[in-house]
């Protein structure tokens with residue numbers, strides 16, 4: 001039965017600004033269905049973003065929303081969560097927002113294991129500003145700042161998240177919307193810092209420069225380049241070159257930051273009372 | 276017992292109204308994702324000069340719809356609904 005997206009959208013702001021076939025909308029829909037499944041009241045949810053096409057999301061969804069500065073969404077979200085640990089704080093970022101200008105904040109949010117959910121919409125490019133190469137642009141792919149092909153190796157956001165201490169990490173694709181919804185839902189249920197990397201599509205800024213301007217072809221490209229974790233185990237590094245591993249990659253119980261911080265507060269108050 | 280359960284299931288399936296697919300024309304950007312993803316070819320992209328994208332999704336074979344929801348899930352524009 002059709003899902004009631006309208007309930008969660010600011011209908012006066014629709015249709016959204018994303019280009020035809022842009023994957024961001026698919027991720028936002030998966031996020032809304034996962035929120036609905038959690039049964040959260042709209043007043044208890046906060047959606048925080050930085051700057052970029054992906055970061056326009058808070059403008060369209062009807063929750064407590066915060067559109068901040070480029071790369072700093074996680075810092076604002078951390079402050080919000082510490083002030084209101086009872087709220088469900090979700091951050092949505094592009095690959096540039098999360099891994100380029102916001103890369104350092106990303107590492108430290110992982111390390112802290114603060115109870116936030118970060119959804120990274122990875123479209124391998126700076127969409128909003130005209131297709132500059134991002135930290136996840138595939139080796140050899142073209143971008144406005146790499147007209148003869150990118151010579152930097154792409155950053156594996158999920159692997160970095162695991163190494164830095166995020167306690168739930170999953171990667172899906174916009175070609176598999178049901179799976180994406182499941183990962184986001186599991187990320188919401190997880191206590192600690194959850195990272196869901198959604199391999200997405202930017203037909204305009206990435207696709208046009210890489211012979212993949214047709215949204216349907218680009219979606220197929222994304223699907224074909226995803227390898228389920230189980231299958232990847234049996235593949236050689238050469239076979240996995242240029243591919244990305246999908247699935248729930250990491251799930252661990254670990255000390256959570258807001259709870260520990262509350263204990264610090266209590267210890268400080270006891271110490272002050274004792275004086 | 277098992278037979279009764281199956282019979283009940285069949286009866287329930289019969290009760291369900293036929294699928295209805297709604298395309299919200301003002302939201303559709305003509306990306307073609309829904310047309311391509313539908314496993315039973317329910318949808319078609321038809322040229323339409325009155326639309327800003329020059330085309331519009333038409334539900335040509337609603338009876339073939341299995342309610343798999345793939346088009347609704349993958350439409351980036353909140354433009355297609357399966358009831």
Ligand SMILES: Cc1ncc(C[n+]2csc(CCOP(=O)(O)OP(=O)(O)O)c2C)c(N)n1
Pocket residue numbers: 051052053054055070093094095096097098101121123125126127128129134202
């Ligand atoms: C401090 C600062 N530096 C640079 C910019 C310009 N800028 C805006 S969005 C963006 C990158 C967007 O790429 P990404 O985060 O991958 O998101 P997308 O648009 O692809 O969703 C940049 C560099 C800015 N707004 N602020």
Ligand code: SF4
Pocket residue numbers: 017018019021022023024053054123127128201202203204205206
């Ligand atoms: S520029 Fe790319 S990321 Fe931005 S809305 Fe268009 S297709 Fe999406």
Ligand code: SF4
Pocket residue numbers: 021298302303304305306307308309310332349350351352353354355
């Ligand atoms: S997927 Fe959505 S926007 Fe794209 S053609 Fe179908 S209804 Fe239109």
